[in-house]
Amino acid sequence: MWYLIGDIGGTNLRLAAVDPAGAVVERRTHPTDGLTTLPDACATLCAEMGSPPEGVAMAVAGVVVDGQVRMTNAARSISRDDLARACGLDPSKVLLLNDFEAAAWSLATLDADKVTYLQGGPDPQPGARVIIGPGTGLGVGSLVWQGARPTAVPGEGGHLRLTPHSAEEVAYFEALIALWPEVQMGAALAVEAEAILSGTGMPYWYRAIASARGEAAHLEGAAAIFAAAKAGKDTSACRAVALMVQYLGGVAGDLGLVMGARGGVFVTGGVAQQNQWMLDDSFLAAFNAGGRHSKWRAAMPLGLCSDPDFGLLGARNCLFVQHERPLPD
Structure with a gap:
């Protein structure tokens, strides 16, 4: 007996077979934009x-509607019926989840060894949890409990x-809207x-800032921009990343407040995992800047989840x- 799980993002299509205890026994990875379809x-x-x-x-990185999902950042559509036929199953045995709905589910079995806490921790706290992940896109999910049952x-x-x-940022936003x-x-x-x-x-965002500042935008791709910002080699890249960090911290704190995330707010996703240096004092200050509820926010655990398998798990x-099986410890 085994179960099939998958994490389909804008970059990679990842599959795994897990045994009845929840351990991964086989893995497969394909490029999402490659020739191999998910059913195949x-x-x-x-x-x-x-x-x-x-x-x-x-x-799947997209909105699930009536057993189908159109991926937000990839030219792919996925159908529960197609997956059921490919696996030889009744469609009722196939679940399609938004990728950050799955990310939220991963918080039910959070591995503290794969979390770097910026405040609070390391022991998991009771209460709702929020996960936010800048990657190819920006994912958000939350986990709550109904009695002892997580959902x-x-x-x-x-x-x-x-x-x-x-006032400085007005021109940046105007340029960004003109570009996109x-x-x-x-x-x-x-x-x-x-x-x-x-x-x-x-x-x-980088090109918008460079345009507004009258600077040349020499860098191509997000990885080059983050690398230049880390090295302090491009003023527009430095400003773009610095502002991103502040916005990300503020949004993460806002969402934690909305959900009452006493169990913690967790940052993950490819951008955060590959650029952990970004989550600095300015990120923490933005997270905790809550006006009359700043102390409330400062009491929320905040951590970076570095587990690359959070979507699969x-x-x-x-x-x-759903199958009423116990979750792994």
Whole structure:
């Protein structure tokens, strides 16, 4: 007996087979924009395992509607029925989850050894938990408990609005909207958070700042921008990343306050995991800047989750709860 889980992001398509105790026994990784489709990859793994899985759970970077999901940052659509046929199962045994719904599920079995706490910790605290992840996009999820049973609350928190925090930033936002008009929120000087707080958005944000400052934008791609900012080699990159860090800290703190996250707020995702140096004092100050509720925010545990398998483990946790199996310790 085995279970099939997956984490399908804008960059990688990752699958794993897990045993009844929840341990990963096989893994497969493909590029999301490659030739291998998710149903084909699932069918191949099922054939290699020699039997259909007991159940399937796939975490996908997109909004799930009526058993289908169109990925937000990749030209792919995924259907529960297609996955069921590929795995030889009834569709009722296939779960499609938003990727950060799955990320929230991963908090039910949080491994303290893979969390670096910026405040609070290291022992898990009772109460709701929030996870936020700047990666290809910006994911947000939360975990709450109904008695002893955990459940994730899905949403699209990565698309809440950001506005300038100072007069200096007005020109940056105007330039960003001119470069990428789709991310503007209505007619206001406001953009989706993902337009700045993600690897996809960072190149636009960097070019907008360079344009507003009258500087050349020599850097290509988010990785180069973060590297230049870390080295202090490009003034526009330094400003773009510094502002991103402040916005990210503020959004994380806001979401923790909204959810009453006494169990902690956890940052993850490729951008954060690969650039841990960003989560500095300015990030913590922005997280705790809550006006009359600053002390409330400062009491929330805040940590960086460095486990690259958080999406897979969350899909597993959700599947096991649905199948009334005990979660791994």
